[in-house]
Amino acid sequence: MSDSTCQACRPSSIGKKVVMAITGLVLAGFVLGHMSGNLLMFKGPAAIDAYAAWLHANPALVWTARLVLLVSTAAHIWAGVTLTLENRAARDGGPSVEATRRASLGSRTMPYTGLVLLAFIVFHLLHYTFQAAALGGRKFDSVYAMVVAGFTSVPVSAFYIVSMLLLCLHLGHGFSSLFQTLGLRNERWRNRLDRLALAYAWIVALGFVSIPLAVLTGCLK
Amino acid sequence: MAADTPERTLRLKLRVWRQRAGRPGAFEEHELPAVPVSASFLEMMDMLNEQLVRQGREAFAFDHDCREGICGMCSMTINGMPHGPIPGVTTCQLHMRNFRDGETITVEPWRARAFPVLKDLVVDRSGFDRVIQAGGFITVRTGSAPEANNTPVPKAVSDEAMDAAECIGCGACVASCKNGSAMLFVGAKVTHLSILPQGQPERERRALAMVKAMDEAGFGNCTNYGECQAHCPKSITLDVIARLNREYVRARVKEFFSTTGKPRKGGD
Numbered sequence: 001m002s003d004s005t006c007q008a009c010r011p012s013s014i015g016k017k018v019v020m021a022i023t024g025l026v027l028a029g030f031v032l033g034h035m036s037g038n039l040l041m042f043k044g045p046a047a048i049d050a051y052a053a054w055l056h057a058n059p060a061l062v063w064t065a066r067l068v069l070l071v072s073t074a075a076h077i078w079a080g081v082t083l084t085l086e087n088r089a090a091r092d093g094g095p096s097v098e099a100t101r102r103a104s105l106g107s108r109t110m111p112y113t114g115l116v117l118l119a120f121i122v123f124h125l126l127h128y129t130f131q132a133a134a135l136g137g138r139k140f141d142s143v144y145a146m147v148v149a150g151f152t153s154v155p156v157s158a159f160y161i162v163s164m165l166l167l168c169l170h171l172g173h174g175f176s177s178l179f180q181t182l183g184l185r186n187e188r189w190r191n192r193l194d195r196l197a198l199a200y201a202w203i204v205a206l207g208f209v210s211i212p213l214a215v216l217t218g219c220l221k
Numbered sequence: 222m223a224a225d226t227p228e229r230t231l232r233l234k235l236r237v238w239r240q241r242a243g244r245p246g247a248f249e250e251h252e253l254p255a256v257p258v259s260a261s262f263l264e265m266m267d268m269l270n271e272q273l274v275r276q277g278r279e280a281f282a283f284d285h286d287c288r289e290g291i292c293g294m295c296s297m298t299i300n301g302m303p304h305g306p307i308p309g310v311t312t313c314q315l316h317m318r319n320f321r322d323g324e325t326i327t328v329e330p331w332r333a334r335a336f337p338v339l340k341d342l343v344v345d346r347s348g349f350d351r352v353i354q355a356g357g358f359i360t361v362r363t364g365s366a367p368e369a370n371n372t373p374v375p376k377a378v379s380d381e382a383m384d385a386a387e388c389i390g391c392g393a394c395v396a397s398c399k400n401g402s403a404m405l406f407v408g409a410k411v412t413h414l415s416i417l418p419q420g421q422p423e424r425e426r427r428a429l430a431m432v433k434a435m436d437e438a439g440f441g442n443c444t445n446y447g448e449c450q451a452h453c454p455k456s457i458t459l460d461v462i463a464r465l466n467r468e469y470v471r472a473r474v475k476e477f478f479s480t481t482g483k484p485r486k487g488g489d
Binding site: 012013014015016017018083086087089090091092093094095096097098099100101102103104107108110173176177180181182183184185186187190 | 400443452460
């Protein structure tokens with residue numbers, strides 16, 4: 001049927017939103033898992049290095065996760081860019097006086113926080129996963145030593161902390177918004193889900209931020 | 222108020238949008254020396270137009286009809302807010318007592334690509350009509366009216382449908398949305414028709430067709446700002462958007478796995 005082929009190549013507005021929501025859920029789940037793993041830093045070098053060794057001993061698990069994350073990130077960016085451009089065009093400049101009654105700061109800054117997070121992800125992968133230029137090309141055997149060395153740099157830590165606070169803002173809107181997009185929300189649940197999203201966002205962000213702060217203050221060395 | 226007490230009036234500065242279809246528009250500045258506080262916003266606009274006509278100048282075109290808040294015709298963005306500063310009212314039900322003496326009021330049309338300006342404050346809202354044509358109907362047997370009690374409707378369902386049916390199709394949701402999205406309008410229509418027993422035969426087709434018509438009309442995508450709910454003169458809630466999302470996904474899944482029927486002679 002020509003109609004359905006056409007629909008497949010031009011996904012509907014809600015179709016793109018569902019892609020946004022499901023990939024967002026995958027990525028939100030990942031950051032919570034990643035943050036929990038990072039907290040092993042506080043249990044000492046042996047704990048985090050053992051965790052890293054366990055991950056490396058399970059390449060099937062790691063590569064499946066990486067593949068899912070890569071596809072989710074790509075789809076999330078594609079949907080976000082497409083929706084943002086379409087929405088800009090549909091607004092047609094908007095009224096000469098901008099009045100906002102309810103839209104949260106997080107909701108209004110999603111494209112910007114998203115772009116900073118993309119830049120952060122690229123830097124973060126080069127920094128720790130590929131251990132590239134930022135660490136002067138040094139290779140570390142111990143994850144613990146690598147993280148401490150990395151966060152000893154104030155600019156690196158500052159960028160990391162700012163990015164995680166922006167992640168908090170991004171998740172604060174995104175994590176509650178995805179329920180609405182998947183149709184799992186009503187006025188009774190809206191406030192509860194908004195609070196849940198806020199709690200989730202702060203737990204993830206503070207968990208991540210605690211590590212560079214601990215390194216900078218000398219609690220981890 | 223005693224009959225002989227003069228009514229409080231306001232001196233107002235107005236910045237009103239002037240435009241001809243297809244050409245760029247601009248704000249015109251006018252002053253009204255004495256607007257009674259009991260006047261509605263549209264009556265204030267009538268006063269402005271009468272003043273312009275007396276001066277031999279062209280009146281501003283604006284949409285209006287019932288002037289009692291139920292027809293959905295009036296459509297002005299007042300100081301950046303569709304239907305003005307008071308939540309839950311239409312422009313015609315907005316009274317001048319909500320403004321200050323000496324205030325400058327900016328009046329402009331709905332701003333969205335899907336609502337092109339026809340003249341001054343009048344925009345073309347036929348995008349909404351195309352959404353309604355696509356699925357805003359139910360199948361009924363014409364002829365003699367059926368017995369009303371043949372189709373029982375639970376009270377809760379009837380209430381929810383009625384809440385959604387309050388939508389007057391004015392377009393304030395689109396005008397207030399930072400994405401120019403019509404999801405609140407389409408959500409209200411899909412909710413209203415899809416939860417009633419009378420709307421079941423077209424349930425899936427309606428959700429798919431109305432969303433398609435909405436996308437084709439050039440409306441934006443919902444990103445859950447919530448501005449539409451905050452500006453809707455009928456206080457329709459985001460519940461209807463969640464339901465629209467649910468109805469749409471359900472319809473797509475049902476369509477995807479629909480039975481293909483018996484093979485016909487001569488292949489497909």
